[in-house]
Amino acid sequence: MYQGKGRCACAGITYGKILHIKTPDITPAALTCQSVDQELSHLDIAINKAQIELDGLIEKARVEIGQEQAEIFEIHRMMLDDPDIVDNIRDMIKQGGISAADASIAVGKEQAAIFEALDDDYMKERSADIKDVTGRLARILRGGETVTLSESCVIVADDLQPSQTVAMDRSKILGFVLRKGTQNSHASILARTMNIPLIINANLPADLTGQGRAATESEEVLDLSGHTIALNSVKGVFYIDPDEEIVDKLKIDKDIFEQQRLRQLALRGLPGISKTGHRVHTFANIGQPDDVEQVLENDGEGIGLFRSEFLYLGRNDPPNEEEQYRAYAKVGSTMNGRLVIIRTLDIGADKKVDYFNLPVEENPALGMRALRICLTKVDIFKTQLRAIYRAAARGNIAMMFPMVTRLKEVEQAKAICAQVEQELKDEGKEYAVPKIGIMIETPAAAILSDQLAKHVDFFSVGTNDLNQYTTACDRQNQDLGDFYDPHHEAVLELLRLIAKNAHANGIPAGICGELAADPELTDLFIEMGYDELSVSPGAVLALRERVRNSETKCLNELTNSRTSLEPQKKF
Structure with a gap:
């Protein structure tokens, strides 16, 4: 059994199987550049597909979690017309001779870095919007697919883009455990809107041998899909492959938490x-x-x-x-x-x-x-x-x-x-x-x-x-x-x-x-x-x-x- 810690971003207590979502490859030169004209054409097609995807997300968010959260994706859709993003991607394709996917990633990093350098959590998290939009374009250009949930589970990931969170079937999400994130991130806000337990800044394991060992910042986290997890975000703790005693204690803590929430x-x-x-x-x-x-x-x-x-x-x-x-x-x-x-x-x-x-x-x-x-x-x-x-x-x-x-x-x-x-x-x-x-x-x-x-x-x-x-x-x-x-x-x-x-x-x-x-x-x-x-x-x-x-x-x-x-x- 591995015990981990993190920060509570949405209070709650849950237990279930893990679905580990790995961060997609966003390294440069993932695709060979074709001709500039072909890459520009691929970009236009990807923008059109991204607009269609976002239209679907806007409607899904509006129905399931309200107009306020739907506006996140309306902003994303407007970003697809933002010259600071789209024109810069086109210019990079023309000048650098790189693929449309790599140009999207490069521009996304450059624009997001401006916001990430700020000391205000709210403004820092606006970088997530830029990464989400440019990452969406890169995923479409690389032929990537969205995550589909086949059963109820706790999502474990480095971080989640807002569109990833809303695109999932919320009825099958038991909780979130993220290696990164802040209290004001879209993932945190959406989790609170949907009332789903969330731990951020979690020290996920590099291995589960014996008592397990937490991954260092530069290490890759062990793929945890299929393992079980007991999650108490109120206390900021989680247990991977918990024993019976932990599960029983979790049930007691859950009763106490629900009574406390009703009091509040x-x-x-x-x-x-x-x-x-x-x-x-x-x-x-x-x-x-x-x-x-x-x-x-x-x-x-x-x-x-x-x-x-x-x-x-x-x-x-x-x-x-x-x-x-x-x-x-x-x-x-x-x-x-x-x-x-x-x-x-x-x-x-x-x-x-x-x-x-x-x-x-x-x-x-x-x-x-x-x-x-x-x-x-x-x-x-x-x-x-x-x-x-x-x-x-x-x-x-x-x-x-x-x-x-x-x-x-x-x-x-x-x-x-x-x-x-x-x-x-x-x-x-x-x-x-x-x-x-x-x-x-x-x-x-x-x-x-x-x-x-x-x-x-x-x-x-x-x-x-x-x-x-x-x-x-x-x-x-x-x-x-x-x-x-x-x-x-x-x-x-x-x-x-x-x-x-x-x-x-x-x-x-x-x-x-x-x-x-x-x-x-x-x-x-x-x-x-x-x-x-x-x-x-x-x-x-x-x-x-x-x-x-x-x-x-x-x-x-x-x-x-x-x-x-x-x-x-x-x-």
Whole structure:
């Protein structure tokens, strides 16, 4: 019996046979290049076949899992007309004399790499869309077939493209175990939509001799098809060829899990109030307007972080005012009075856009990014602010500035806001004035939080960057090991100071970084007096349950600091 571990991306417990889907060969020169004209003709035929396949997937997704997920494949279909993809494939065939299949793979890798380099999981996963589309073309060109399920099974793979997941017969999928993946990957989102247990980042075995041995990163995983697996994604563990004792324990764990899920579903509509009476608003983080459905499904009381930069990435020019207005207004109106906090443009560091013409920096995390860009590219900033002010008339919308380090930056940003308000007023356009907050994600802002609190309406702590800048540990460096400690004492002391200074000045304080979902810290955040915790949509009800079960007494609380988080139509 082999015991493996991974991360839970969709909670559940299951048992069954394994179907191991191997990653298809995507190495170059898999096919001999014929003439350029023939390869271009093959590409056109493949594009047509891909369009037909995607039409079928769109309809299948729409019927089985809803319009929101069907839109994934509508985007894939549009990518087949995207010149950055299709024209580049054609150019590579003409210039490089390579097969259409190899050109598709090469362009897919090149385009996907742009998104994979970003430090935002949502944006990273957009690379999966590009790989899916170009991989589909390569598969068709190479005569490959799609996976067909003949019996109920647990799918094991390195990773899954969104189209692979939806194309399978969901009634025969017991669970997923993936060697790669993230919480925001399409595979994760689709698994949660279909309520299928999923473990990502699994340490799959290289062999099953004795107790077995996990494959190293460079090693090939043993073909596990035909073996049995017991999967407990709640705990992030799985057992290959489990003994009877493990299977019996799995059944008990499954009963406990199902009871827990029913308890959490019963919390819909109930406030997050601890047993000591402290009110904690359980909000959700989103990356695009369509994520709102997941927020409402999980009864998020609001949106604590709407990452607006998704509108700016993967394009050749910045989004205009109307495009942004429609996106923000859609979220605001769909949330129907629940608070939506939009983070203004957070480009820079790992999130780059060529059309901003930013200089190459030796240490971009400490360079021109976020609010610094907005204060130097005022026209772009004003376009976004105009869209937010107009959308605020359509919903309960607030906004916050990222990467603040001192009061001068807040004053400059608010002066630009005043200009925008006057312009909209002069033009006779409908708007509402949103509340203005700031993200506390630098030690400088944390230390100056007493001063800053006097000039804004709320704080939201970005714990990922706060940890990075406080401990001098690059958040993207996977080799730092124990040196990167999310529970570092200095970070926790700054969190305590931030909440204290917010409440002393009568404003609410929230947390929208990864620590907000950390079950080991919920009690501590209640003790500190945090008013709002914002997590991924799927984690909202579990967080609310922890809050409601907490007996921790809040040691730092002023009642007037929470009133502005209560739902309201307009500010």
